[in-house]
Amino acid sequence: MTLTEKILARHSGRASVQPGDNIWVDVDVLMTHDVCGPGTIGVFHQNFGRQAKVWDRDKVVIIPDHYIFTADAMANRNVDVLRAFVAEQNLPHFYDVGTERYKGVCHIALPEEGHTRPGEILLGTDSHTCTAGAFGEFATGIGNTDAGFVMGTGKTWLKVPPTLRFVFHGELPPYLMAKDLILAVIGDIGCDGATYMAMEFDGDGVYCLNIEERMTLCNMAIEAGGKNGIIRADQKTVDFVKSRDKSAKPFVVEQSDSDAPFAREWVYDVTKLRPVVAKPHSPDNRAYVDEIQGTPIDRAYIGSCTGGKMTDFRAAARILNGHSVKIDTFVVPATTEIARLLKTERIDGGQTLEEIFLNAGAKIGEASCAACLGGPSDTFGRLNSAIKCISTTNRNFPGRMGHKQAEVFLASPLTVAASALRGSITDPREYLS
Amino acid sequence: MNLSTIIQGKAYVLGDNIDTDQIIPAQYLTFNPSIPEEYKMFGKYALAGVPPAQGGLPKGHIPLHGPANEFVSPYSIIIAGRNFGCGSSREHAPVALDAAGIKAVVAEFYARIFFRNSVNGGYLIPLESVKRLCETVCTGDELRLDAIAGRLENLTSNETYELKPLGEVAPILEAGGVFPYARAKGLLKA
Ligand code: SF4
Numbered sequence: 001m002t003l004t005e006k007i008l009a010r011h012s013g014r015a016s017v018q019p020g021d022n023i024w025v026d027v028d029v030l031m032t033h034d035v036c037g038p039g040t041i042g043v044f045h046q047n048f049g050r051q052a053k054v055w056d057r058d059k060v061v062i063i064p065d066h067y068i069f070t071a072d073a074m075a076n077r078n079v080d081v082l083r084a085f086v087a088e089q090n091l092p093h094f095y096d097v098g099t100e101r102y103k104g105v106c107h108i109a110l111p112e113e114g115h116t117r118p119g120e121i122l123l124g125t126d127s128h129t130c131t132a133g134a135f136g137e138f139a140t141g142i143g144n145t146d147a148g149f150v151m152g153t154g155k156t157w158l159k160v161p162p163t164l165r166f167v168f169h170g171e172l173p174p175y176l177m178a179k180d181l182i183l184a185v186i187g188d189i190g191c192d193g194a195t196y197m198a199m200e201f202d203g204d205g206v207y208c209l210n211i212e213e214r215m216t217l218c219n220m221a222i223e224a225g226g227k228n229g230i231i232r233a234d235q236k237t238v239d240f241v242k243s244r245d246k247s248a249k250p251f252v253v254e255q256s257d258s259d260a261p262f263a264r265e266w267v268y269d270v271t272k273l274r275p276v277v278a279k280p281h282s283p284d285n286r287a288y289v290d291e292i293q294g295t296p297i298d299r300a301y302i303g304s305c306t307g308g309k310m311t312d313f314r315a316a317a318r319i320l321n322g323h324s325v326k327i328d329t330f331v332v333p334a335t336t337e338i339a340r341l342l343k344t345e346r347i348d349g350g351q352t353l354e355e356i357f358l359n360a361g362a363k364i365g366e367a368s369c370a371a372c373l374g375g376p377s378d379t380f381g382r383l384n385s386a387i388k389c390i391s392t393t394n395r396n397f398p399g400r401m402g403h404k405q406a407e408v409f410l411a412s413p414l415t416v417a418a419s420a421l422r423g424s425i426t427d428p429r430e431y432l433s
Numbered sequence: 434m435n436l437s438t439i440i441q442g443k444a445y446v447l448g449d450n451i452d453t454d455q456i457i458p459a460q461y462l463t464f465n466p467s468i469p470e471e472y473k474m475f476g477k478y479a480l481a482g483v484p485p486a487q488g489g490l491p492k493g494h495i496p497l498h499g500p501a502n503e504f505v506s507p508y509s510i511i512i513a514g515r516n517f518g519c520g521s522s523r524e525h526a527p528v529a530l531d532a533a534g535i536k537a538v539v540a541e542f543y544a545r546i547f548f549r550n551s552v553n554g555g556y557l558i559p560l561e562s563v564k565r566l567c568e569t570v571c572t573g574d575e576l577r578l579d580a581i582a583g584r585l586e587n588l589t590s591n592e593t594y595e596l597k598p599l600g601e602v603a604p605i606l607e608a609g610g611v612f613p614y615a616r617a618k619g620l621l622k623a
Binding site: 022024035036038039041042043045046047066067072074075077078081125126127129141142143144145146149152153157159191192195196225227282373374375376377395397398399400404405 | 450452454455458459460462463464465466467468482483484515516519520521522523524525542543544545546549550553554601610611612615620621
């Protein structure tokens with residue numbers, strides 16, 4: 001069996017499963033946020049009754065992150081719905097806005113707060129829940145109805161997906177990041193290339209990546225239509241998980257059998273890749289930076305669950321250090337923990353990352369999803385007119401970051417930072433000597 | 434949410450990769466679909482993110498809503514190309530189409546979460562066509578759909594198109610969603 005099949009089999013009480021099997025599984029963690037939480041809670045109350053209790057208080061995690069720093073009354077009402085539910089159910093894992101506990105983007109908050117463990121099943125009301133596959137678990141996004149069902153029963157039905165395997169060999173050169181790898185994969189297989197399938201990332205090229213870069217790989221599995229992305233846990237994973245999980249829950253580390261049936265396999269030599277962008281309006285609209293170098297850009301955006309982690313900001317700072325941006329540049333840390341680190345971590349003992357960004361002329365926003373998905377019109381960094389933006393986020397469908405006619409290019413933090421300095425799409429190799 | 438498996442009505446035609454941001458743009462996600470007055474609002478903004486030239490093919494520039502009703506559309510069946518509903522997991526997407534009066538979508542294939550949400554929430558019937566129909570059917574054509582028999586008739590052009598079987602999700606759709614299905618199966622207390 002593949003890693004994904006083993007996890008699903010164990011959670012359905014079977015010795016083995018095969019792709020295509022419909023199974024009922026026990027869920028380990030259910031996550032929801034401010035956009036889908038109110039609907040999920042509504043479904044839960046309608047179907048289980050006003051007095052009903054969630055199946056396991058300790059397994060429900062609620063992380064408001066999408067529409068946070070806005071004057072929009074409805075958006076703020078939705079956070080109140082979450083608060084009322086948390087109080088009613090006495091839920092311990094709630095990261096409320098305006099408190100010390102506020103975190104920011106759920107997919108980054110989950111591992112930081114110790115809610116991701118190898119071998120588990122994590123479901124979330126957000127398509128990028130697949131990010132947590134980086135910890136060797138089965139993680140996927142579901143809707144409100146499914147989440148309401150899980151809330152009441154702890155179970156859901158799943159169809160076992162076939163697994164596609166992507167093997168990376170070699171060590172990433174300094175001008176490439178995991179974002180380039182995943183954009184290359186999506187360019188190869190298309191944004192429907194993994195529909196209904198698991199994407200397993202494997203090979204020495206993956207295990208030399210740090211945890212955050214592995215999260216970037218799994219994060220964009222959904223942009224290829226994947227049900228989940230997954231990477232076998234290694235010592236780095238186990239060390240990270242143990243350092244974060246205060247509950248010290250036991251977990252199971254598994255891997256695909258050597259004769260596991262993969263539906264298809266792709267092999268990449270990462271040392272031969274060049275920086276990649278996805279042009280408007282689809283994440284599979286791949287081009288190499290050197291092919292469209294010089295394309296004028298109006299705005300740069302560095303943030304989100306894909307490109308707003310410390311590794312992303314270190315990379316951007318390496319390029320921006322000592323230079324000035326030519327275009328509006330927005331920096332949005334994914335979580336409050338990352339926002340704090342931007343103020344303390346220094347490059348080569350010199351300026352902090354935050355100082356480097358501010359001195360380069362970038363604006364820094366507060367931890368949240370911000371303009372990654374447009375949001376209410378007063379959202380930080382939102383594209384309110386038909387401009388061109390280069391962004392470290394994950395989607396560039398029409399209207400994704402705000403205006404329907406705006407054009408979004410997706411790229412690595414290195415490429416976005418280099419492009420911000422020139423005001424046009426720029427190869428990061430020009431700034432990395 | 435009573436799902437009829439025989440549906441007659443007008444076609445609204447879209448292209449490939451209609452993602453959830455086009456089906457219901459993020460700025461409208463602040464409505465709560467479990468409150469009936471707010472559910473209605475999703476109908477108003479259904480497909481608000483589709484660039485005008487790509488709405489109502491082959492001509493384009495045909496809005497989903499007529500002048501008579503800003504919430505409910507005169508069209509009841511969407512015909513689309515590949516990868517319908519890709520993007521986010523927001524259940525607001527099938528909710529918006531349901532609230533706008535769409536009873537079924539016939540696409541070449543779906544993004545997984547949209548398909549699952551449509552079935553489990555019992556909002557609409559997501560069917561897959563055997564052949565690509567978004568360049569055959571025209572917006573406004575009168576269609577008759579039999580979801581269980583897997584047949585779509587175009588009463589305007591007198592053509593019949595084959596659909597793929599619904600398979601294992603048929604009983605969930607016939608029950609009206611995963612909750613009624615699980616109750617009927619004894620998986621949940623009634
Ligand atoms: S940062 Fe963007 S992609 Fe990630 S959860 Fe928020 S809106 Fe979704």
